[in-house]
Amino acid sequence: MENYYSLLGVKQDASPDEIKKAFRNLAKKSHPDVVGKGTENRMRKLLTAYEVLSDPARREKYDIAYIRFVKQSTFDYRTFLKEKTDDPFSQAKLIFYYFLHLEDDDAIEVWRNQGGLDFRLEKYLDREDWMDCAFILAEELEKRGEIFETFCLLTSLVREERKKPYFKHFMTEVETFLKELVRLRLRHAVDDETYIECLEEMLALKFSSKDEARWMRSIAETLFKMGEFHGAQTVFKDALNKDPALPNAAGLRKKLKV
Numbered sequence: 001m002e003n004y005y006s007l008l009g010v011k012q013d014a015s016p017d018e019i020k021k022a023f024r025n026l027a028k029k030s031h032p033d034v035v036g037k038g039t040e041n042r043m044r045k046l047l048t049a050y051e052v053l054s055d056p057a058r059r060e061k062y063d064i065a066y067i068r069f070v071k072q073s074t075f076d077y078r079t080f081l082k083e084k085t086d087d088p089f090s091q092a093k094l095i096f097y098y099f100l101h102l103e104d105d106d107a108i109e110v111w112r113n114q115g116g117l118d119f120r121l122e123k124y125l126d127r128e129d130w131m132d133c134a135f136i137l138a139e140e141l142e143k144r145g146e147i148f149e150t151f152c153l154l155t156s157l158v159r160e161e162r163k164k165p166y167f168k169h170f171m172t173e174v175e176t177f178l179k180e181l182v183r184l185r186l187r188h189a190v191d192d193e194t195y196i197e198c199l200e201e202m203l204a205l206k207f208s209s210k211d212e213a214r215w216m217r218s219i220a221e222t223l224f225k226m227g228e229f230h231g232a233q234t235v236f237k238d239a240l241n242k243d244p245a246l247p248n249a250a251g252l253r254k255k256l257k258v
Contacts, residue, residue, distance in 0.1 A: 005053070007049045019053050091124075095110050122134075131160060147181065148194070151182070158175060178202075199216075213240070216235050221252055
């Protein structure tokens with residue numbers, strides 16, 4: 001479990017102002033715009049630490065958990081969780097534990113052994129832990145080329161965030177990650193029917209009209225490719241209604257006679 005106080009370089013009894021000041025100083029030194037790429041992971045950790053420690057309720061919860069599971073030197077939390085192979089709650093916590101200790105391969109191995117996407121982490125972790133864990137898992141799966149699994153995790157996070165905010169300003173990064181995944185990598189990772197289902201899932205999440213129009217154009221293109229002319233025509237017309245200036249539409253407009 002990450003020591004958020006050590007990460008920010010403050011004492012455990014630090015005041016909110018001290019925590020804020022420490023975060024701002026470290027953020028300036030670690031921000032990708034200042035020091036270049038490669039610091040995103042550290043910046044994300046700093047942000048998580050700050051959000052937890054600056055919220056009195058979350059800080060209290062974190063302190064209790066840290067004392068219970070980490071500071072007890074006679075208790076090996078990792079071994080305790082690893083031995084409880086038949087307990088999904090323990091295995092979910094083990095996955096998160098591995099991620100927090102940067103043991104990504106071990107975390108993914110446990111996750112796959114438990115069923116991958118069928119292992120519903122949200123059933124076994126607190127909401128905040130699940131959302132943090134799911135985002136880290138999505139990042140690591142994307143690095144390994146597991147695009148569909150990444151897509152499923154990110155869409156589940158967006159749905160949950162819109163029910164009740166947790167990531168807040170960080171959600172912009174999550175949504176950008178998801179949209180870039182769809183724009184650049186999803187099409188080549190799944191079959192036509194799955195691709196359409198994924199884009200329909202994106203539409204259900206209610207992004208901007210321009211975004212939705214582009215996804216609808218892609219659905220229409222895929223339906224046309226599959227020989228479903230009338231379905232493609234209907235979807236494409238809806239796309240044009242959402243965005244009359246829809247880019248890259250001329251070729252499809254001609255094919256569909258719209």
